[in-house]
Amino acid sequence: MADAKIIDGKAFAAGLRARVADGVAALKASHGVTPGLAVVLVGEDPASQVYVRSKERALVELGMNSFDHHEPADMAESDLLALIDRLNADPAVHGILVQLPLPKHIDTQKVLARIVPEKDADGFHVVNAGLLATGQPGAIVxxxxxxxxxxxxxxxxxxxxxxxxxxxxxxxxxxxxxxxxxxxxxxxxxxxxxxxxxxxxxxxxxxxxxxxxxxxxxxxxxxxxxxxxxxxxxxxxxxxxxxxxxxxxxxxxxxxxxxxxxxxxxxxxxxGPMTIACLMLNTLAAACRAAGAPVPAEAGVGAAL
Ligand SMILES: NC(=O)C1=CN([C@@H]2O[C@H](COP(=O)(O)OP(=O)(O)OC[C@H]3O[C@@H](n4cnc5c(N)ncnc54)[C@H](OP(=O)(O)O)[C@@H]3O)[C@@H](O)[C@H]2O)C=CC1
Ligand SMILES: Nc1nc(=O)c2c([nH]1)NC[C@@H]1CN(c3ccc(C(=O)N[C@@H](CCC(=O)O)C(=O)O)cc3)C=[N+]21
The missing domain is CATH 3.40.50.720 (NAD(P)-binding Rossmann-like Domain)
Structure with a gap:
């Protein structure tokens, strides 16, 4: 039998990023809004640093704002929750991503639950998980x-x-x-x-x-x-x-x-490259929803299926 087709995620992701960039430009033109993602990294895990850097690079390339928060590994859980509260309240921040895994002294579920669901660019909040599981529109996937x-x-x-x-x-x-x-x-x-x-x-x-x-x-x-x-x-x-x-x-x-x-x-x-492209898509979608603009079809579960 002939060998399998190799699915080129890198190429598909490049196309998706280009569509997101178009969406970013359109949202700026129509509503004067630049989508912004806050990326929170706690500690110095080398793999996490690599991922976070590639996310930040992609944001800038697509014309979005990147708000970086690199925090020490011994950061108190209460300080991380307070940071999330500030990001929740910041109108320039449309998406919040807390890089996982978190240091052991921090309760991951508690932190994820603190992010307002509309800004949960990873789709990890129980509200988004619940919307997805019950087949309702508006879930961040x-x-x-x-x-x-x-x-x-x-x-x-x-x-x-x-x-x-x-x-x-x-x-x-x-x-x-x-x-x-x-x-x-x-x-x-x-x-x-x-x-x-x-x-x-x-x-x-x-x-x-x-x-x-x-x-x-x-x-x-x-x-x-x-x-x-x-x-x-x-x-x-x-x-x-x-x-x-x-x-x-x-x-x-x-x-x-x-x-x-x-x-x-x-x-x-x-x-791997699709994960980053979809993060860009989710951030654009969150900014569109916040501005009352139409959400790109690929981001909605119903539309994605
Ligand atoms: N490409 C990308 O963008 C991403 C890649 N990843 C990668 O995907 C992989 C999975 O990540 P994640 O879901 O976070 O991993 P987790 O460690 O959270 O979960 C692993 C799952 O695999 C199961 N498992 C572990 N060992 C075995 C085994 N021997 N036989 C059968 N099942 C097993 C576990 O079962 P049980 O529940 O019973 O313990 C568990 O459900 C990792 O390699 C990670 O690096 C993750 C996120 C993004
Ligand atoms: N809050 C949170 N959200 C995440 O989405 C998240 C996370 N935490 N923690 C870690 C995992 C892992 N992850 C990857 C993202 C991109 C590549 C990626 O781009 N990989 C490239 C190679 C990268 C390399 O060379 O190291 C590829 O597969 O081609 C891989 C893995 C996101 N994660």
Whole structure:
């Protein structure tokens, strides 16, 4: 069989960012509003610093305002909550992103709950999770699942009804919202996790397989149904062949999977760039809603399906 189509998330994300840039320019022209995202980073985690820098770069490139808050690792929880209160009240800030993971002494759920839902650019607030789960309009959809869905639709078309989807991983930020989106698209959805019995067999049934486990190359080629669409969310840094060097791999053994799947996202260059592009989209959408302007179609769940 021919090798799988490689889904070019980097290229799709570049196109999406260009559409967001157009939307930003239009909102400025029509309402005099420049979308702004506040990015809060607590501590010095090197991976988080890399992600935060690429988010800030994307904001500036798209004509949006970036408000950076880099705070010490020992910041008191009460001070972080007070910072969020200030950002909630600031009319120039349309979106707020608190980079995860937070240091252990801070209660993540308490912090996420403090962000007003309309400014929750990540879509992690319980109100947005609840709107998504109940299929209501106006939910801000988490960036990684939204980006993954856009890639699935670009590969398979809008009509996903009846397809068997397997979501591997049940985190609040990836697995659960991914399953909600696929369910709304009329897929038959299975969620798998560390307690799943016979994971390879569950995976082999899937027409659409989304892997978000954080285990390097765990999903093998013989776990994949011939012709399936494979979305690899995993970002794992492992030792490279060259001593002292590292490289990124996904949760899927790409070299094996590419021989079986119908289409597959690479790591890097797959879901990662879509996450950042969707964050830009969510920020634009939040600014549009605040200004009473029409919201870009791709950001709405209903419109996205
Ligand atoms: N590309 C991108 O933009 C993004 C990438 N990521 C990456 O995606 C991956 C997942 O992230 P996230 O959802 O936050 O991860 P979490 O660690 O929060 O969740 C991992 C999930 O995988 C399950 N799991 C772990 N080990 C196994 C196993 N051996 N067999 C079956 N299931 C297992 C866990 O099951 P259980 O619940 O039973 O413990 C859990 O549900 C990571 O590699 C992360 O770096 C994350 C966000 C964005
Ligand atoms: N509040 C919050 N929101 C997040 O969305 C969030 C977070 N916290 N914490 C960490 C995870 C991880 N994440 C990624 C974003 C982009 C890439 C990305 O662009 N990856 C590139 C490669 C980057 C590299 O080379 O390191 C790629 O896959 O091509 C990866 C991972 C967002 N996350």
């Amino acid at each position: 988490p960036c990684t699942p939204l980006g993954s869905l856009l890639l699935i639709r670009d590969t398979l078309g809008r009509d996903l009804k009846g397809k068997r989807a397997l979501v591997l991983g049940r985190s609040n930020i990836v697995g659960k919202p991914m399953a909600q989106l696929l369910l709304q698209a009329d897929c038959t959805v299975t969620m798998a996790h560390s307690r799943t019995a016979d994971l390879p067999e569950e995976c082999r049934r899937a027409d659409i397989l989304v892997a978000a486990v954080g285990r390097p190359e765990m999903v093998r080629g013989d776990w994949i149904k011939a012709g399936a669409t494979v979305i690899d969310v995993g970002i794992n840094r492992v030792a490279a062949a060259e001593p002292g060097k590292t490289r990124l791999v996904g949760d899927v053994a790409f070299d094996e999977a590419v021989k079986v799947a119908g289409a597959i996202t690479p790591v890097p260059g797959g879901v």
